[in-house]
Amino acid sequence: MTVANQPAPRHRRKWVHDWPWMVAFVVPALFIVVIVQGYPLLFSAYLSTQDWILTNSPSSEGFVGFGNFVKVAQNEVFQRAVRNSIIITGSAIVVEMLLGTGLAYLASGSSWPMRIVRTILILPLVIAPVAAGTLWRMMLNSQMGLTNYLLSFVGVKGPDWLGNADWAVVSVIIVDVWMATPFVFLVVSAGLTGIPFELHESASLDGATRWQSFLRIDIPLLAPLLLLTLIFRMLESLLSLDSIYTLTLGGPGYATFTMTYYIYTLGLRSFNLGLAAAASWLFMAFAAAALGFVFWLQQRWQTSQ
Amino acid sequence: MQLSRSTIMRLLAGAVVVAMLAGCAAVAPAAPAAAPASEGAAAAPSVEGAEITVDYMQSGTYDKAAEALKADFESKTGAKVEIVTAPWDVLNQNNITDLTTGTGAYDVMSGEFWIATVFDKMLPLDDYVTRDNYGSEFIDGIWAPGPSNFYDGKRIGVPYSADAYGIWYNTEVFEQCGVEANWETWDEYIAVLDTLKTCLEGTDVAPMVHYFGQIEQPAAIFLGMYDGYLVDKDGKYGLDREKAVAALNKMQSLLDYNPEGVLGFDFNAGNAVFLNGKAATMVGWPSFIRADADNAEKSQVVGKWAMANFPGPGFPMVSAWNMFISKDSANPDAAWEWIKAYANPENGTKWMAEYGIGSPFKATYQDPALLEQFAHFYPAQAANLNKAKSLPWTFAAFEAFFRNEGDFHQGKVTAEEMLDNVQKEWDEIEVPGALVQLAELQGLTQK
Numbered sequence: 001m002t003v004a005n006q007p008a009p010r011h012r013r014k015w016v017h018d019w020p021w022m023v024a025f026v027v028p029a030l031f032i033v034v035i036v037q038g039y040p041l042l043f044s045a046y047l048s049t050q051d052w053i054l055t056n057s058p059s060s061e062g063f064v065g066f067g068n069f070v071k072v073a074q075n076e077v078f079q080r081a082v083r084n085s086i087i088i089t090g091s092a093i094v095v096e097m098l099l100g101t102g103l104a105y106l107a108s109g110s111s112w113p114m115r116i117v118r119t120i121l122i123l124p125l126v127i128a129p130v131a132a133g134t135l136w137r138m139m140l141n142s143q144m145g146l147t148n149y150l151l152s153f154v155g156v157k158g159p160d161w162l163g164n165a166d167w168a169v170v171s172v173i174i175v176d177v178w179m180a181t182p183f184v185f186l187v188v189s190a191g192l193t194g195i196p197f198e199l200h201e202s203a204s205l206d207g208a209t210r211w212q213s214f215l216r217i218d219i220p221l222l223a224p225l226l227l228l229t230l231i232f233r234m235l236e237s238l239l240s241l242d243s244i245y246t247l248t249l250g251g252p253g254y255a256t257f258t259m260t261y262y263i264y265t266l267g268l269r270s271f272n273l274g275l276a277a278a279a280s281w282l283f284m285a286f287a288a289a290a291l292g293f294v295f296w297l298q299q300r301w302q303t304s305q
Numbered sequence: 306m307q308l309s310r311s312t313i314m315r316l317l318a319g320a321v322v323v324a325m326l327a328g329c330a331a332v333a334p335a336a337p338a339a340a341p342a343s344e345g346a347a348a349a350p351s352v353e354g355a356e357i358t359v360d361y362m363q364s365g366t367y368d369k370a371a372e373a374l375k376a377d378f379e380s381k382t383g384a385k386v387e388i389v390t391a392p393w394d395v396l397n398q399n400n401i402t403d404l405t406t407g408t409g410a411y412d413v414m415s416g417e418f419w420i421a422t423v424f425d426k427m428l429p430l431d432d433y434v435t436r437d438n439y440g441s442e443f444i445d446g447i448w449a450p451g452p453s454n455f456y457d458g459k460r461i462g463v464p465y466s467a468d469a470y471g472i473w474y475n476t477e478v479f480e481q482c483g484v485e486a487n488w489e490t491w492d493e494y495i496a497v498l499d500t501l502k503t504c505l506e507g508t509d510v511a512p513m514v515h516y517f518g519q520i521e522q523p524a525a526i527f528l529g530m531y532d533g534y535l536v537d538k539d540g541k542y543g544l545d546r547e548k549a550v551a552a553l554n555k556m557q558s559l560l561d562y563n564p565e566g567v568l569g570f571d572f573n574a575g576n577a578v579f580l581n582g583k584a585a586t587m588v589g590w591p592s593f594i595r596a597d598a599d600n601a602e603k604s605q606v607v608g609k610w611a612m613a614n615f616p617g618p619g620f621p622m623v624s625a626w627n628m629f630i631s632k633d634s635a636n637p638d639a640a641w642e643w644i645k646a647y648a649n650p651e652n653g654t655k656w657m658a659e660y661g662i663g664s665p666f667k668a669t670y671q672d673p674a675l676l677e678q679f680a681h682f683y684p685a686q687a688a689n690l691n692k693a694k695s696l697p698w699t700f701a702a703f704e705a706f707f708r709n710e711g712d713f714h715q716g717k718v719t720a721e722e723m724l725d726n727v728q729k730e731w732d733e734i735e736v737p738g739a740l741v742q743l744a745e746l747q748g749l750t751q752k
Binding site: 053054055056058076077137141142143144160161162163164165249250251252253254255257265268269270271 | 394397398401402405406407422423517518520521564565566567568569570571574577578699700701704708709710711712713714715717726729730735737
């Protein structure tokens with residue numbers, strides 16, 4: 001008897017039977033995704049090769065190839081914006097991951113005080129970034145702000161948070177951490193509840209300390225979740241514009257001028273569609289490279305385990 | 306120019322793409338199809354039944370005045386008015402997108418020289434002005450090119466607010482220290498600051514305050530100290546280097562007279578210092594502080610402040626919002642009626658009293674009762690308005706200046722390095738024709 005003569009497995013037959021339905025359900029969704037995401041992406045790719053300032057002309061004034069990309073990449077303001085984005089995002093996500101994870105451990109448990117603490121800790125998540133930026137702008141005012149007032153109680157003379165270029169960067173990082181740590185906290189808290197208690201119990205019986213349990217049980221089990229959180233946070237922080245806009249306006253000078261701020265000014269203030277699209281693609285390449293770096297780190301970590 | 310629907314859709318899609326990738330939302334107005342506009346008429350036609358859309362900055366002032374006017378205007382003319390408000394950035398984006406795509410969503414638009422790149426798409430108003438003998442009641446300097454927006458020698462804008470940078474001073478402190486606010490130049494003003502500094506030593510009162518942390522504002526002080534050109538012989542942005550360096554360094558020296566942490570002061574912080582009596586003088590926008598300064602609940606200086614001359618050799622920067630009529634407006638006659646109803650001496654005085662909007666009309670500053678009530682404010686304000694000028698910079702050019710200036714204040718670069726950095730950015734910017742004209746009309750081009 002040949003293989004061809006054998007009856008097809010039951011699940012295969014079912015799949016074959018179901019595929020028109022699957023296509024019927026998937027195609028509309030796929031169509032929407034292609035239209036909503038594919039078309040703008042393709043159009044922005046087209047824009048990035050055009051000499052087109054909307055206020056000068058209602059249509060493109062010519063093909064410039066990679067000229068816009070070269071122009072943006074060589075622009076000193078863009079280079080500073082990249083540097084600022086790396087510093088702000090890099091610092092913020094490290095603090096957020098550590099702080100969020102630490103708080104999730106400290107606030108774990110099902111007692112009512114812990115439940116209240118958890119509720120309070122996630123409050124910043126529900127505040128709009130624009131409002132958060134404005135709120136912190138008032139709190140970080142060096143003369144009349146709450147932050148320096150509170151610092152004065154412990155004998156510390158607060159810095160000029162928003163007036164000094166270096167402290168302004170720190171301020172942006174603080175606001176990012178304040179807004180995003182609850183997200184990390186929430187995700188890690190959920191992850192912790194999914195770890196079977198028996199694993200910790202066995203480890204404890206084998207003489208493992210709490211720290212060893214954390215390193216050998218929790219971290220490996222939470223790793224996929226932490227990676228996902230890290231990626232979310234990194235992208236969100238890189239894309240952040242509203243809180244910086246209301247907190248520092250990208251200043252003083254160019255101190256907190258990030259890549260998204262740069263693209264915003266090119267696209268929606270100067271209406272230079274070609275340069276803004278090219279800068280956006282460079283931004284995407286940068287974000288993709290950063291993601292690649294995270295995945296590379298993860299792979300190295302897994303190999304070393 | 307009328308565009309095809311597909312071109313409009315492509316343009317709007319382009320704007321949306323840029324906004325999406327930048328992580329922010331563009332506001333591209335959807336509008337009914339545009340209709341050709343008339344270029345003025347011989348007699349005022351009836352506008353009954355016309356529907357117009359007018360836009361104003363969401364500020365709690367200009368927009369509130371429009372709301373207050375709406376019912377009366379509608380009942381008198383029979384026209385319907387829709388008021389659209391938006392924050393400054395979004396308002397400019399809406400207007401520019403609307404004009405470049407030719408959609409005609411807004412009949413009356415609010416703006417200033419920031420949208421000069423689309424001045425060619427505004428309807429010339431000269432015929433309307435002549436027909437209705439309109440304009441003679443404005444302050445001369447405000448009705449002139451600069452504060453009033455022109456394109457190709459034709460009026461396209463009617464100013465409806467007027468504010469010029471000024472210097473406020475605490476009369477009580479001045480009396481105590483034996484100084485007078487009679488400066489004509491910045492050097493004379495700095496000499497007064499020196500006296501004040503010595504006199505106020507050991508107190509918590511600073512000789513001066515300005516919102517240096519509101520990063521786009523200190524440029525106004527530079528413009529007051531600098532008396533060179535802003536557009537060079539080739540029609541490109543540029544500065545007289547020697548004069549600019551001198552002005553920048555003089556400006557930097559002002560920081561010594563300000564309270565500690567002044568580089569972080571925004572509008573609220575700067576105004577609060579003066580209102581709390583902690584600064585002898587303040588450089589800034591009068592409209593942002595005048596109402597509070599006379600309010601005993603918000604001010605410690607009620608009856609103890611006055612406004613003084615904005616020193617030269619440069620000029621006080623003006624903020625004069627203009628109303629324009631889009632060439633794509635379907636109802637330009639009704640739009641013009643709205644402009645006249647909003648911007649007239651009676652309402653100018655009323656808006657100033659009720660919403661703090663600086664009046665562009667002479668009558669407001671000549672009214673005997675008001676003049677007596679505001680003797681400490683009106684004469685200096687009117688004088689500053691008369692010599693105020695509009696910046697012939699695009700926002701990109703302005704931003705290049707104030708951001709690099711911020712680096713200079715931070716001590717990251719010298720004045721010379723700052724100017725090099727600014728010039729590098731300016732070299733990439735094309736100066737719109739309307740702004741070259743604006744610079745020429747105001748004597749701000751290289752001789």
